Amino acid sequence: MEHETTVWFAKSFGLFYLIAMSIGVVVYAYWPKNKTSFDSAAQSILDPSVEDKPYEAKRWQ
Amino acid sequence: MIAQLTKSERQLALIILLAFTICGLAMAIAGRQDPLGVHGAIVMLAGIAGIFGVIYVYYEPEPDEGRLALYYDDPTKVAIILAMIWAVIGMFIGDWVAWQLVFPNLTFDAGWSSFGRIRPAHTSAVIFGFGGNGLIGTSLYVLQRTSRARLPDQISPWFVLLGYNLFCLLAATGYFMGVTQSKEYAEPEWYADLLLEIVWIVYFVIYMRTLARRKEPHIYVANWYYMAFILVVAILHTVNNLAMPVSFGHAKSYSAFSGVQDAMTQWWYGHNAVAFFLTSGFLGMMYYYLPVRAGRPIYSYRMSIISFWGITFMYMWVGSHHLHYTALPQWVQTLGMTFSLMLLIPSWGSAGNALLTLNGAWHKVRDDATLRFMMVAAVFYGLTTFEGSFMAIRSVNSLSHYTDWTVGHVHAGALGWVAMITFGSIYASVPWLWKRERMYSPALVEWHFWLAVAGLFTYVFAMWNSGIIQGLMWRTYNSSGTLSYSFIETVIAMKPYYVARAVGGFFFFAGAVIGLYNIVMTIRTAGQPADERAADRPVAQPTGVPALQPGE
Structure with a gap:
């Protein structure tokens, strides 16, 4: 593979896949349906009703 | 603590320790007079000490099944103590290095204590010893709580x-003997790198296996950051340390890369070590x-997700900003510079998110030194990432590179962000882990906080001043077109700032010593009422924990 080819690939493909991933992340983060699970995740670490122990006392199989 | 292991776990521990002992013996025999022989002896002694530790409790009764209904926090406890011990060692060596720059005779005419050897001992002890143990300890704690x-x-x-x-011990002792690959933050040689490789893969497997059994389908954002830290460090470590040893009986190895490829690989590693070790994990x-x-x-969970993916996408490309004005192709330098600037978005996303979370709880920040540690960390995270993006611009870099400004920038990040968030998290976890109501002495936490802040500001301002003066002196020409200052004149001009830096470093070190003392005393002072949060029973709305009301 020539240096020129590598540079061309990096500059073209690299640009588009990074933009596509960025759009994907923003869409995922702002998708209205996801809001409930995000809010409950944010609250989950503060829930005072949660005991400080694993939720099931099962041994790892 | 070892008695917590079951019979079969004790047997497995003995097998692993025996393997370490045999490996150490083989290294010692193959290495002979080489530093590899000394390291073989260290590995062998560590294995034997472990074997004695396990045999000592081998016939103790097995722990009951009740342990499975609780989180496994023993490794976290040990990691926190080790982190604080490494902090004290690493900061002591750091301050010694700082004083060596003021008084060069502080090497005491020995090879092992020369600047080039104790400086990597300082960086490895604080980054890997203190930071790494802090990350391992807290990640196992957070992983279990968020996965339940x-x-x-x-x-x-x-x-x-x-x-x-x-690994940390082999690294530090190796530097004193002159063992190094001459790659910054990747100095340990091939055999230590192999050990870390195996350890790191097991670390990732623990993470995956625990997450596989989590209660909530959604993985809390902290785990994403910790996972990125573990996974990317594994990739970086593997690629940058590809090397061929001279022989199996020799500590020395040669890198698989050479020339500008070697430089690029090293700084791809180096800056991503900053990104994924010193940023993502913390x-x-x-x-x-x-x-x-x-x-x-957290103020905006959405912003935390965008910040996470922003950091993972963009940080990967910025390493080349360490190689402006070198043999590296211009476009690769520009790529690194551009991504460094874009990185400001996710960085300030996280810093702003942290500060906006505290907005409305400033009275807690005022009263609680532990929370104040975390607040200062968030502020310095924002400051340092702004400064870093700015310094990555090629024309700014022409002034700042190779000067003390870089040292100041690194310490704004390492002291202001990494150490502050770690101390804050450790002060928060110690009472939870050892089931105490609070730290042994809140006054000493305050002392630690103010010493750390005073040391941080003294250090960073000294290095900003010295760095910019140094950079300007190096590029000042006189009317005949030659340099105005000889190199030694720029060194002499730095001396007052080196004194200030060493004093600031001493403050920071003193704070860490106080912290270690306070933690040890918290552990040793039994009979305190247990913190309700850590009590191993259903929390039937205990009194006096308004701090835990959601949405307050």
Whole structure:
């Protein structure tokens, strides 16, 4: 593979896949349906009703 | 603590320790007079000490099944103590290095104590010893709480923690003997790198196995940051350390890369070590401990997700900003510079998110030194990432590179962000882990906080001043077109700032010593009422924990 080819690939493909991933992340983060699970995740670490122990006392199989 | 292991785990521990002992013996025999021989002896002694430790409790009764209904926090406890011990060692060496720059005679005419050897001992002890143990300890704690699942077994966390500390020990002792690959932050030689490789893979497997048993389908954001830290460090470590040893009986190896490829690989590694070791992992810490300590959910969970993916996408490309004006192709330099600037978005996303979480709880920040540690960390995270993006611009870099400004920038990040968030998280976890109501002495936490802040500002301002003066003196020409200052004149001009820096470093070191004392005394002072949060019973609305009311 020539240096020129590598540079061309990096500059073209690299640009588009990074933009596509960025759009994907923003869409995922702002998708209205996801809001409930995000809010409950944010609250989950503060829930005072949660005991400080694993939720099931099962041994790892 | 070892008695917590079951019979079969004790047997497995003995087998692993025996393997370490045999490896150490083989290294010692093959290495002979070479530093590899000394390191073989260290590995062998560590293995034998472990074997004695396990045999000592081998016939003790097995732990009952009740342990499975609790989180496994013993490795976290040990990791926190080790982190504080490494902090004291690393900061002591750091301050010694700082004083050596003021008084060069402080090498005491010995090879092992020369600047080039104790400087990497300082960086490795604080980054890997202090930071790494802090990350391992807190990540296992956060992982279990957010997944609401116990660690999968009781051997692998110990293998990770103790194997990692053996790596740190080999690194530090190697520098004193002159063992180095001459790659910054990747100095340890091939055999230590192999040990870390295995340890790191086991660490990732623990994470995956625990997450596989989590209660909630959604994985809390702190775990994403911790996972990025573990996974990317594994990739970086593997690629940058590809090397061929001179022989199996020799510590020296030669890198698979050469010339500008070697430089690019090294700084791809180097800056991503900053990104994924010193940023991503500690952001994981921040996204758990700061909301819990403040009693408020993170301001914007959405922003934390965007910041996470922003950091993972963009940080990967910025390493070339360390190689402006070198043989590296111009476009690769520009790529690194551009991505460094874009990185400001996710960085300030996280810093702003942390500060906005505290908005409305400033009275807690005022009263609680632990939370104040975390607040200062968030502020310095924002400041340092702004400064870093700015310094990555090629024309700014022409002034700042190779000067003390870089040293100041690194310490604004390492002291202001990494150490502050770690101390905050450790002060938060110690009473939870050892089931105490609070730290032994809140006054000493205040002392630590103010010493750390005073030391941080003294250090950073001294280096900003010295760095810019140094950079300007190096590029000042006189009317005949030659340099105005000789190199030694620029060195002499730095001396007052070197004194200030060493004094600031001493403050920071003193704070860490106080912290270690306070933690030891918290552990030793039994009979305190247990913190309700850590009590192993259903929390039937205990009194006096307003800090934990959601949405307050």
